[in-house]
Amino acid sequence: MPVENEIRTDEELLTAHIDGDSSAFPELMDRYKNDLLHFLIRFVGTRAAAEDVFQDTFLQIHISAETFDPSRRFKPWLFTIAANKGRDWHRKHSKRTVLSLSQDIGGNGEGTRFVDLMEADQEMPDAQLLDSEQNDSIRNAVDQLPSHLREILLLSYFQQMSYVQIADSLQIPLGTVKSRLHSAVAAFSQAWQTANCEEDS
Amino acid sequence: MTSGFDHLKLTKEDAAMLDQLVDVGFDMEELEYLTPEDEARAKAILHMLGFLDAYPVEDASDTLIDATLARIDQYEAKRAARLQIHTPELETTKRGFRIRMPDLISVAAMILITVSVYAMLGKSARSQSINNECASNMAMVGRGLVNYALDHNGNTPTEQATDVASLFGGIIPERTDADTLAAEGYCDHNHLNCPGHGGEGRGFSYQTQSAETWNAIKSQGKVIFLMSDLNPILSKMLTNQKYDPLTPSPAHGFLGQNHLRDDGSIVSGAAPVVGGDLIWVLDGKKRGIDIFLTH
Numbered sequence: 001m002p003v004e005n006e007i008r009t010d011e012e013l014l015t016a017h018i019d020g021d022s023s024a025f026p027e028l029m030d031r032y033k034n035d036l037l038h039f040l041i042r043f044v045g046t047r048a049a050a051e052d053v054f055q056d057t058f059l060q061i062h063i064s065a066e067t068f069d070p071s072r073r074f075k076p077w078l079f080t081i082a083a084n085k086g087r088d089w090h091r092k093h094s095k096r097t098v099l100s101l102s103q104d105i106g107g108n109g110e111g112t113r114f115v116d117l118m119e120a121d122q123e124m125p126d127a128q129l130l131d132s133e134q135n136d137s138i139r140n141a142v143d144q145l146p147s148h149l150r151e152i153l154l155l156s157y158f159q160q161m162s163y164v165q166i167a168d169s170l171q172i173p174l175g176t177v178k179s180r181l182h183s184a185v186a187a188f189s190q191a192w193q194t195a196n197c198e199e200d201s
Numbered sequence: 202m203t204s205g206f207d208h209l210k211l212t213k214e215d216a217a218m219l220d221q222l223v224d225v226g227f228d229m230e231e232l233e234y235l236t237p238e239d240e241a242r243a244k245a246i247l248h249m250l251g252f253l254d255a256y257p258v259e260d261a262s263d264t265l266i267d268a269t270l271a272r273i274d275q276y277e278a279k280r281a282a283r284l285q286i287h288t289p290e291l292e293t294t295k296r297g298f299r300i301r302m303p304d305l306i307s308v309a310a311m312i313l314i315t316v317s318v319y320a321m322l323g324k325s326a327r328s329q330s331i332n333n334e335c336a337s338n339m340a341m342v343g344r345g346l347v348n349y350a351l352d353h354n355g356n357t358p359t360e361q362a363t364d365v366a367s368l369f370g371g372i373i374p375e376r377t378d379a380d381t382l383a384a385e386g387y388c389d390h391n392h393l394n395c396p397g398h399g400g401e402g403r404g405f406s407y408q409t410q411s412a413e414t415w416n417a418i419k420s421q422g423k424v425i426f427l428m429s430d431l432n433p434i435l436s437k438m439l440t441n442q443k444y445d446p447l448t449p450s451p452a453h454g455f456l457g458q459n460h461l462r463d464d465g466s467i468v469s470g471a472a473p474v475v476g477g478d479l480i481w482v483l484d485g486k487k488r489g490i491d492i493f494l495t496h
Contacts, residue, residue: 026266026270033265037265047259054269134255138256157250162224163223182210186210188253192249
């Protein structure tokens with residue numbers, strides 16, 4: 001029995017929820033509400049959609065709670081389910097515009113070079129100093145990434161999940177995770193670069 | 202899955218640096234022995250990814266958790282409605298357990314399988330016969346419970362198990378009231394017994410839990426074990442005598458025991474689904490809601 005006022009781990013909260021502790025699940029949701037909602041807003045693009053997927057995610061956690069192995073960490077499991085729900089959302093709402101890249105930067109085997117991007121004509125502003133228009137450009141650049149690249153970029157960068165964790169969570173080979181992250185970063189760089197060019201012109 | 206973006210790739214050096222950054226959670230200070238070129242490359246990657254932080258996001262509203270809990274409640278209500286047998290023309294008159302629609306064909310098939318399995322195992326004919334009769338009686342009780350539920354808005358009869366309250370810290374638990382079932386003609390009194398123990402007193406034990414635990418068990422949506430062969434050590438527990446918690450049922454030559462589930466089916470023999478050959482307490486796997494049998 002947990003000591004009163006002792007902070008329970010995520011895994012303990014989930015177990016308590018299964019055992020009928022009605023305060024455990026709200027506490028678990030409260031713990032992750034902002035982190036998960038931010039992830040989902042970036043993944044599905046709008047707050048309204050993200051809130052829907054947030055609810056889907058915790059409903060799935062509730063339904064599948066008994067299948068959770070308490071010897072493992074809760075957080076990666078939560079974000080795995082959220083990513084799956086986010087992908088489902090993308091499948092249902094697949095009317096997306098696809099960015100048309102003006103140049104095939106991967107076609108000659110050289111690939112995108114970050115140094116090139118850094119040495120491009122336009123100055124790269126500090127992320128903290130971006131105005132709302134530039135924030136929209138960032139949003140557009142991320143939103144135009146296909147979901148299978150975007151989820152890996154977000155899981156990796158924002159949730160700091162390792163390649164192994166992502167591969168395990170999404171049930172895809174490790175090499176695929178790596179190549180998708182490489183593509184995602186290259187695509188984001190390119191999209192951001194393109195957006196900046198359009199803005200300047 | 203591919204897209205127009207999948208062909209995009211980084212240079213070999215940038216990709217290698219990105220992999221290193223992933224390994225250290227994008228904390229550049231964790232990277233050791235960087236050449237000036239590598240350092241510039243890492244900074245460039247982090248600078249680029251730093252723009253992701255500018256993606257506009259908002260914190261969760263106060264109502265998001267309440268809305269999610271409401272969604273879960275809605276789901277549970279729908280699930281409960283699905284599990285309940287609908288008899289809209291009848292009012293609920295008694296409180297009890299909801300029971301699921303039985304598949305009598307499955308029940309019959311399971312009994313036949315039981316017979317076949319035991320025949321193959323070559324157990325003694327006498328024990329075999331007792332076991333089969335026991336399973337048959339349970340099946341009749343199961344059918345009676347289903348019929349009772351059909352007449353009582355999906356609920357089965359329950360009774361307060363005052364005689365075992367001492368084992369529940371003074372809380373009076375509840376269990377299936379098979380006597381009412383027989384008294385109201387939904388099964389025969391003879392069916393409430395296993396021939397293996399001479400037919401004296403109550404022949405079966407019934408899962409017994411506090412009302413709170415019953416709610417917890419039912420909320421899990423799993424098949425519930427309602428009845429089993431007689432708990433051989435209950436009397437010792439009630440009188441604080443020493444007992445072996447692993448005592449199996451002697452009812453049918455230690456062949457195992459039978460269990461009635463709330464979908465009307467019978468699990469027979471030493472089936473691993475109920476934790477081996479134990480009769481009186483069945484491990485609820487990891488979560489520990491045990492099935493406690495009293496009579």
